[in-house]
Each structure stands twice: as C-alpha cells, then as structure tokens.
Amino acid sequence: MLSRFSTAALAATLSLAASAALAGAGDYAFDPVNPQMKKGEDVTLAVRLTNKQTGKPVPDAVVFKTRVDMAPDGMAEMESPVAPLPSKEPGVYAFKTDLPMAGRYQITLSAKVQGEPETVIGKVIVTATK
Numbered sequence: 001m002l003s004r005f006s007t008a009a010l011a012a013t014l015s016l017a018a019s020a021a022l023a024g025a026g027d028y029a030f031d032p033v034n035p036q037m038k039k040g041e042d043v044t045l046a047v048r049l050t051n052k053q054t055g056k057p058v059p060d061a062v063v064f065k066t067r068v069d070m071a072p073d074g075m076a077e078m079e080s081p082v083a084p085l086p087s088k089e090p091g092v093y094a095f096k097t098d099l100p101m102a103g104r105y106q107i108t109l110s111a112k113v114q115g116e117p118e119t120v121i122g123k124v125i126v127t128a129t130k
C-alpha cells in the first residue's frame with residue numbers, strides 16, 4: 001500500500017514524465033524575419049525557427065509542408081503558391097510566394113527537426129502593405 005508520501009512522489013514522477021513527453025514540438029517557434037513587407041508577386045518570405053529552451057536558431061530542419069493564405073483577414077480560400085528558396089542563414093527558411101493584396105497572410109509550416117520525433121507545426125503571420 002502506498003503511504004501519503006510515496007503517492008505524492010509517484011504523482012510528481014508521473015507529472016515529470018508527462019512534461020518530458022510534452023517537451024517536444026512545442027519547444028520550437030517559427031517567427032517571421034520581416035513581419036511587414038510590401039505586397040507583390042514573387043516576394044521572398046523568410047521565417048526563423050528557434051529553440052525556445054536555448055533561444056538558438058535551429059538549422060537543418062526539413063520544412064515539408066507550407067501553406068500561405070489570407071485566413072487572418074477572413075480569406076482562407078485565398079491561397080498563394082509557395083516554393084522553397086535556399087537558406088542564407090542557419091535557422092532561417094525562405095520561400096518564394098505571392099502577396100497579391102494588402103492585408104494579413106498566414107504561413108502554416110510543418111517541419112521535421114533533427115533529434116525531435118514530433119512534427120513541428122508553426123503558424124506565422126505577416127502583413128503586406130501597399
């Protein structure tokens with residue numbers, strides 16, 4: 001039978017295990033390099049992937065799915081084509097896309113990070129200006 005103390009210790013152990021399991025994809029954040037940019041065709045959109053625990057950029061991630069649309073302004077159906085561009089800086093991932101009208105665009109990214117079994121999913125918002 002468990003004493004009150006060992007029950008507490010067990011609970012603590014279980015919650016540690018749970019947070020260790022959760023410490024994964026949520027440890028990474030995508031942020032726009034330029035949160036605001038001019039609208040246009042064939043614009044370069046760059047996002048930075050950071051490890052929130054260390055504050056360091058995360059290089060060599062494989063971004064395998066990217067979607068750009070105007071969901072933040074109620075135009076989720078307004079999707080732009082996206083093509084990857086070579087990275088100029090470790091931890092920065094660049095894409096060629098179209099921002100045809102002024103307003104807010106959401107970039108949804110799915111990435112595989114070295115040593116992280118979970119898929120890292122990021123949503124980044126940039127504003128296109130006239």
Ligand SMILES: [Cu+2]
Nearest residue numbers: 070075078101
């Ligand atoms: Cu639109």
